[in-house]
Amino acid sequence: LAEAMEATVGRAVAPVPLPSVRLAFDNASLPWHTSCTAVGPDEPGTLSTLAAAFAHAGVMVHHARVSAEDGQAVDRFALSDRHGRKLDQRTIGRIGESLSGDGDGGGRRRRLRTSR
Numbered sequence: 001l002a003e004a005m006e007a008t009v010g011r012a013v014a015p016v017p018l019p020s021v022r023l024a025f026d027n028a029s030l031p032w033h034t035s036c037t038a039v040g041p042d043e044p045g046t047l048s049t050l051a052a053a054f055a056h057a058g059v060m061v062h063h064a065r066v067s068a069e070d071g072q073a074v075d076r077f078a079l080s081d082r083h084g085r086k087l088d089q090r091t092i093g094r095i096g097e098s099l100s101g102d103g104d105g106g107g108r109r110r111r112l113r114t115s116r
Contacts (some may be wrong), residue, residue, distance in 0.1 A: 017101030018049045021073075027086045033062055033078040034087040036095075042068040050075065053098035057091050058082050 021040030022083075029035045038050055047066060054061055054077075063078040080085055 014050065016045075016049050018046065018053075018099045019101060021046065021099055022052070023096060023099065025087065025092050032086070033080050033086070034092075036077040036079050038073065038075045038077070040048065040073055042071055042073040046073050047075065049099070050077075053095050054079065056098050057094040059087065059091060060084075078088055 013071050018040065021038050024037045024039075025036075026035040040045075040046060051061070058081060060080050060082060061077055062080060065076040081087060081091060
């Protein structure tokens with residue numbers, strides 16, 4: 001099992017459409033990052049799909065608060081681009097496209113960062 005898991009580390013993860021999740025981005029509430037709130041059905045795979053969409057768009061997650069309320073996942077993230085800047089509209093659009101299934105989410109696949 002460990003070998004199988006290690007073999008998957010570093011491989012590109014393609015985002016899977018998840019149109020039932022609503023995203024709200026806010027560049028004003030945090031001083032250095034973009035705030036993102038994701039709300040949708042609390043189902044297995046929701047968080048990993050969000051992580052894949054962020055990685056695909058080249059977004060760094062600095063903080064996450066993951067919770068569920070009344071069968072709904074309510075996840076909050078502090079995000080930046082790979083240079084530590086707040087997200088621009090183009091990057092926000094790539095995340096939305098990845099989750100809605102529209103387009104290819106920006107064209108380039110990113111690898112999820114892992115710590116060993």
